[in-house]
Amino acid sequence: MKKINWGIIGCGDVTEFKSGPAFNKVSNSNLIAVMRRDMAKAKDYAYRHNVPKWYSNAEQLINDPEVNAVYVATPPSSHEMYTIAALAAGKPVYVEKPMSVNTDAAINMVRAAAQKNIKLVIAHYRREQPFFKKIKQLIIDKVIGDIRFVKLDYCKMVLNQEALKENKNAWRVDTSIAGGGLFHDLAPHQLDLMLYFFGDAEKINGVAVNQAGLYAADDMVAGNILFKNGIVFSGIWSFGIEKTSERDWCEITGTIGKIEFPVFDGRTITVTVNNTTQQFTFDALQHVQQPMIEKVVAYFLNEAGNPCSGEEGALIMKWMEAMTRK
Template sequence: MKKINDDTVRWGVIGVGDVCEVKSAPAMQLLPDSELVAVMRRDEAKVKDYADRHGVSQWFTDADALIQSDSVNAIYIATPPHLHKDFVIKAAEAGKPVYVEKPMARTYAECLEMVHICEQANVPLYVAYYRRALPHFVKIKELIEEGVIGEIRHVQILLNQPLMTAVGDGAPQDNWRVNPALAGGGYFYDLASHQLDFLDYALGPISTASGAVANQAGAYAAEDMVVAHFQFESGVMGSGAWSFSAGEACDHTVIYGAKGSISYETFGAGKLVLSLPDQEDQFFEFDLPKHIQMPLIELINDDILGRGLSPSIGRSAMRTNKVMEDICGSPS
């Protein structure tokens, strides 16, 4: 069933910033039956500059004007999370499919409200957990479903990064990624959300989760250390540790089965390692697209045009917010 009365998805972007330079929005110009027709940012000089450099015909400094534009029939929300809910509601009220950046919102309650509003309006809601469509993650899911490593037993995640006090928009006080009021949490919400969402996709929903958090370096308000354990509905167990003030970087996830294991980096190249007893490790490597969200956006376009299904939607993405909230504790 088509989600729009058109044969072309004509995207309008709210919050056209860094993520739209290469990762996402250019794909909307390159895919068949897809156009990027309008962009919005409050800073007039910056939004005009983006439109000029990327060949976008319309630019706005007012989000409501873009949402209501007759030229736009689908909305991409690329703002920090604290603005997601209000813009999703406005897009739903305008009857336009909406694609929102991850994490889906600051809290699980905001996610629930977004999902309910979109369902009541009969408007599809998609979320930018694009690893669900990248080739090496698709391969991991295929190996699991084919039973190559047997029945899954447990998962281990380890992510260490050096202290980052000037990432994103500058110093900590200006960096929304480490401001819980804007992001819901810190880098855990920004990065672990990708890891937990993919595991939801590959292994099914997580039913219970708990953890402990700390601010060890004291460089900003958000947590910089998280440890967690969780269990999937299937009975698979999981654990994880995330440090964002470690001296040595590490990005390593292992999925253990009864017959072997799969290991990979979440934020590295398109590689994975299949380990089976009494066999040499098998290495798989895939080229990643220049515009990293392109495979997912293509699936979303197909969904909107009634010729496929998106693997990342509001109802799946809100589960990831729930897990992160259970690990870190409910927001005050």
């Protein structure tokens, strides 16, 4: 392949700004087809984004001879099915996070890619953003000394009955579609960063409960990780609080200082060493997945390594299940 001609399965909200337009902004990459079960919505998306082809059937998109790579952006319950179908057609796949609804499904996807010798990438895209690459470099450079522990708090306002009437919210707390609640939707970003920063884990445990009782999925998770390098992580995810108590904060503590940053809601990294504070501020990205898509295209064209493998995606599924196991 000299150019990646993408087809998107599931051209919904996540593709409007975060990813979709970036496929045409990256070198040697074009978005040429989109699919959505609602043909009218697929056509509307295609018209608005100047995409020449649209489908209401995923099989037709996968078998389009001009499409040579597939981006799966549906809810998690169909990731396994569409990914394996695209791999069977010999087409590399970029699949949204969470990788699937559970570890077993994720492993099936990894095995299918290995059996066909076709490339598979998981959209843990924050690891390619300049903001998080800076944090990684600060860790490598030992700016705060040797890392000892990490604390993460992520607290969001409860989804009330009015919010749950909207489909974009409702499916995310339907365990049959999402695999879990908002923890499964959002924590993959945070946990993948921990994997990216600190490597594999030795022990993982946690507690998951449904405190508000507004839907079937758990809305509160407390998780702990002991990494193989001895670093300890503790995290709280709460989706049942008031607006004034919302929090998006992570703190990495080392022997001579600390690094503080938000994962979702900010652009500033604060580094404190020996009571001296320095801040690094980054501009907002127009399309948050564009740096990752650049790496995926390079990987598919054999010009770079895999920016986030299926094995890594499956490992994050395993971590989440360890934290939420009853």
